[in-house]
Amino acid sequence: MILVTVNRSDNQIKSFELSGHADSGPYGYDLVCAGVSAVSIGTVNAVMELCETNLDIEQGGEGGYLSVKLPNQLRPEIMAEVQLLFEGMLISLKSIELEYSEFIKIKNK
Template identity: 30%
Template sequence: MIRVVICYEGEYITGFMVKGHAGYADPGYDIYCAGISAITQTALLGLLKHLKTKPDYSISKGDLKVKLPRHLDGEDLNKAQIILSTMEAGISSLEEAYKDYVRLEIRRC
């Protein structure tokens, strides 16, 4: 199962983590893994492209971790929240449709 954890501080998303494999098909052929990867990697690319202050991130063995800087200015914070809340909506939709393969956790971090 793919596990996506989205971290909130108050009302703001501050980062996310993706771990695991859906187990629907072999790695490289799994449509659920591909869907989650497309959504989360596009969110990371959006943050890197549109924020003046870049997020910290790491990719290791297929796992992805992204953390926003602690003090973003108003414009960067707004852009980040639009990107990350859109990512959350996409993942939530996949989780609703494919509960056996995708789990979304919301945490206060």
């Protein structure tokens, strides 16, 4: 199962972590894993490119792992843009969870 943990402070997403594998299909044909990966990596790339923001990223391992943290200080207008992109990512992940709840779980901290 993929576990998505979203960490908020002052009602803003400060970091998120994805771990595990969906195992919803054979290796290379796991649509849940592919969807979650596309949404999360696409969001990270969009934040870095469109918001010109460096993120603290850790990824890899056999366990399917991605950890993304925002820098401590961002200008308010940049933070607003980042939050919009992160919230959009979360909506997409929740859509996947709604359809495939046996393979993905989202929790907020």
